[in-house]
Amino acid sequence: MEKLRMGIVGAGTWGETHASIYNEHLFAQTVAICDSNRTRAEQMAAKFGIQEVYTDYREMAQKSSCDAIAIVTPDFLHADIAVACANAGKHLLIEKPLATTREDVYRMMEAFEKNKVRVMVDLHNRWNPTVNTAKQEIEAGSLGTPYSAYGRLNDVKWVATDMLSWAAKSSILWFLGSHSLDTLRWLMNSDVERVYAVSREGVLKNLGVDVPDMYLTTLEFKNGCIAQMENGWITPNANTCINDIKFTVLGTDGMINIDCSSHNMIQMVTDTKVTTPDIIVKNRIAGKVKGFAYESIRSYVDRLIDGQDFLVSVEDAAHTSLALLAVLESAKTGNPVTVQY
Ligand SMILES: NC(=O)c1ccc[n+]([C@@H]2O[C@H](COP(=O)([O-])OP(=O)(O)OC[C@H]3O[C@@H](n4cnc5c(N)ncnc54)[C@H](O)[C@@H]3O)[C@@H](O)[C@H]2O)c1
Structure with a gap:
C-alpha cells in the first residue's frame, strides 16, 4: 500500500510532534516541511528525513507532492494557510482552534466545501x-x-x-x-x-x-x-x-x-x-508516542486512509x-x- 504523504506547515514544538507521529505510522510519511524560518525547517527536515523544504506555504501548497497538510502555526495564522492549501486540493489537519475570527471561520469553511477536501481540527480531548x-x-x-x-x-x-x-x-x-x-x-x-x-x-x-x-x-x-x-x-x-x-x-x-x-x-x-x-x-512507550494528544493525530491519518468520518x-x-x-x-x-x- 502506498504511504499517505504528509506535509507540515510550522516546524515548531508541536510541528515536530506531528512529524514524529506520521513517520511512526505504518502507512504515512512526512514528505514536506514549511516554516518561515528556514533554519527551523531545515533542522526538522534533517531530523525526520523530510525531502521537500519550503519557507512559503503557498509554494508548498502548489508544488508539494503531499496528499495532506498539517497546519501547526500560531492559531491566528491558520486561516490564510488553510485556504491556500484547500485551494490546492490538499486535505488538512489543522491544529486547534480552527480560527480566531468570524470572517476566518466562514472563509475557511467556504474553501473546504468548494474544494471538497477532508478537514479535521485537532480538538484532542x-x-x-x-x-x-x-x-x-x-x-x-x-x-x-x-x-x-x-x-x-x-x-x-x-x-x-x-x-x-x-x-x-x-x-x-x-x-x-x-x-x-x-x-x-x-x-x-x-x-x-x-x-x-x-x-x-x-x-x-x-x-x-x-x-x-x-x-x-x-x-x-x-x-x-x-x-x-x-x-x-x-x-x-x-x-x-x-x-x-x-x-x-x-x-x-x-x-x-x-x-x-x-x-x-x-x-x-x-x-x-x-x-x-x-x-x-x-x-512514550518503547520509543513510540502514546497518549491522547498523539492519538488524535494518528486517528487523522487512519480516517484519511479508511475514508471513515473524523471524530471531530x-x-x-x-x-x-x-x-x-x-x-x-x-x-x-x-x-x-x-x-x-
Ligand atoms: N494539540 C496540542 O496538544 C498542541 C500543543 C501545542 C501546540 N498546539 C498548537 O499547535 C500550533 C503551533 O503551536 P507551537 O507550540 O508548535 O508553536 P511554535 O511557536 O513552537 O511553532 C510555530 C512555528 O510556526 C512557524 N510559522 C509562523 N508563521 C508561519 C508561516 N506563515 N508559514 C510557515 N511557518 C510559520 C514559526 O516559525 C514556528 O516555527 C498552535 O495552533 C497551537 O495551539 C497544539
Missing part, C-alpha cells in the same frame, strides 16, 4: 480516555439526563511566559478554552446558545505578557444544559502537572468526576519538587470557535452574548 468514558456513560444513560457540567483547563504560567513566543497575540481561551468548550459541547451533546464571561488580567502583564490571566464563563446550551468553564494561564509553575484538567458532569441520576492532572496513579518526588507525571496526555467534524470546530468569540465579547462588554452561528 475527544481521545482523552476519561472524557471518552464519560461520553459513553452519558450515551448509555448511566447519569440519567445530563443537567450541568464544570470544566477546568488551566496551564502553569510558564506556558504563557516561556513556551509560547506568541502567547500575547493569542489567549488562554484559544489555546485551552478551545479544548474545554469542545469537550463540554461533546459531553452535553448540544451547541452553546448563550455565554456570560468575566476575565481578569494583571499577573501575566506584570511578567511581561500582555494577555488576560483568566476567563470564567457560564455556558447555556441549546438543550437546556448549563456549564461553568474555567481557563487560566496563571497556575503556579510548581504545580504537580503543567496542565490542570478537571471535569464534572451532573445528570438527573448520577455524576462523573474527572481529574487528569492531580490523580494518584503516579507521583515523583525529588529533593526539590513533588510532581504528578503526565501519563495520559503525552507519553469541521462544523464542531467552527461552532467551537464561534462560541469562543462570544465568550471574548461577553468578557469585554460585561453582557451575556448569544452565539451567532
Whole structure:
C-alpha cells in the first residue's frame, strides 16, 4: 500500500510532534516541511528525513507532492494557510482552534466545501480516555439526563511566559478554552446558545505578557444544559502537572468526576519538587508516542486512509470557535452574548 504523504506547515514544538507521529505510522510519511524560518525547517527536515523544504506555504501548497497538510502555526495564522492549501486540493489537519475570527471561520469553511477536501481540527480531548468514558456513560444513560457540567483547563504560567513566543497575540481561551468548550459541547451533546464571561488580567502583564490571566464563563446550551468553564494561564509553575484538567458532569441520576492532572496513579518526588507525571496526555512507550494528544493525530491519518468520518467534524470546530468569540465579547462588554452561528 502506498504511504499517505504528509506535509507540515510550522516546524515548531508541536510541528515536530506531528512529524514524529506520521513517520511512526505504518502507512504515512512526512514528505514536506514549511516554516518561515528556514533554519527551523531545515533542522526538522534533517531530523525526520523530510525531502521537500519550503519557507512559503503557498509554494508548498502548489508544488508539494503531499496528499495532506498539517497546519501547526500560531492559531491566528491558520486561516490564510488553510485556504491556500484547500485551494490546492490538499486535505488538512489543522491544529486547534480552527480560527480566531468570524470572517476566518466562514472563509475557511467556504474553501473546504468548494474544494471538497477532508478537514479535521485537532480538538484532542475527544481521545482523552476519561472524557471518552464519560461520553459513553452519558450515551448509555448511566447519569440519567445530563443537567450541568464544570470544566477546568488551566496551564502553569510558564506556558504563557516561556513556551509560547506568541502567547500575547493569542489567549488562554484559544489555546485551552478551545479544548474545554469542545469537550463540554461533546459531553452535553448540544451547541452553546448563550455565554456570560468575566476575565481578569494583571499577573501575566506584570511578567511581561500582555494577555488576560483568566476567563470564567457560564455556558447555556441549546438543550437546556448549563456549564461553568474555567481557563487560566496563571497556575503556579510548581504545580504537580503543567496542565490542570478537571471535569464534572451532573445528570438527573448520577455524576462523573474527572481529574487528569492531580490523580494518584503516579507521583515523583525529588529533593526539590513533588510532581504528578503526565501519563495520559503525552507519553512514550518503547520509543513510540502514546497518549491522547498523539492519538488524535494518528486517528487523522487512519480516517484519511479508511475514508471513515473524523471524530471531530469541521462544523464542531467552527461552532467551537464561534462560541469562543462570544465568550471574548461577553468578557469585554460585561453582557451575556448569544452565539451567532
Ligand atoms: N494539540 C496540542 O496538544 C498542541 C500543543 C501545542 C501546540 N498546539 C498548537 O499547535 C500550533 C503551533 O503551536 P507551537 O507550540 O508548535 O508553536 P511554535 O511557536 O513552537 O511553532 C510555530 C512555528 O510556526 C512557524 N510559522 C509562523 N508563521 C508561519 C508561516 N506563515 N508559514 C510557515 N511557518 C510559520 C514559526 O516559525 C514556528 O516555527 C498552535 O495552533 C497551537 O495551539 C497544539
